[in-house]
Amino acid sequence: MMVERKIKIVTEQHNIDKPAAMEGFPMKEWTIEIYILDQDGKECPARCFTKAQYNLHPSFDNPVQVFHQPPFKCTNEGWGEFEMTIDVFTTEKGGKHSINHDLNFLKPQYENIHVIQFKNPSQALQQILRETGPLPWDEERKLKKGDGAKKKKLTFDIEKMATAICKLGEEDLLKVVQIIHDGKDEGTYVLNNMDAGEFSVDLYTLPDPVSKAIWDIMVKAGLVS
Known part of the structure; x- marks a missing residue:
């Protein structure tokens, strides 16, 4: 990005x-x-x-x-x-x-x-850059947040996903990372710092099928409903 x-x-x-x-x-x-x-x-x-x-x-x-x-x-x-x-x-x-x-x-x-x-600016740097104008993927984020003029009907909740993702077990978390890696598109913000062992993603920039697949894992784990 x-x-x-x-x-x-x-x-x-x-x-x-x-x-x-x-x-x-x-x-x-x-x-x-x-x-x-x-x-x-x-x-x-x-x-x-x-x-x-x-x-x-x-x-x-x-x-x-x-x-x-x-x-x-x-x-x-x-x-x-x-x-x-x-x-x-x-x-x-x-x-x-x-x-x-x-x-x-x-x-x-x-x-x-x-x-x-x-x-590939970090989440913190993205917030600073937004002080001087929107980012290329902000419009999609608005739609998924429900702020856009044409609100999409979604079968998952991004806010709940953000809360639940840190509660996933190691096996499920690895599945989520793989799903993101395989399904991301050019509008997806992902920062993978292998040297530091860090992986971050802006959930609002994920394609809907990827979000739904992650949501299903969380439902199966009993973290969301």
């Missing part, structure tokens, strides 16, 4: 009253901040990231600078323009995204928009 969001990099710069380190080039103070845009293009705190790492020109005393709170504000002084990479991280395994950024002094302020893809 893939979720796309637009990230805005905002750069501000101005001259400062300090001796020039290079003749003909005034000293500057510059600041970079990172925002995520919602579906209306409004700037929002980029809480989807846990940290941002700025990889500056190697001539800086501290060329690698890390910030952990939005807007991940990075402020420095210097006289030269250069290209840097900004690495932003999520809590997901492999959740590193690198952004190329051109630091220049053509304007007092300028903005750059980048599209970032979040692959």
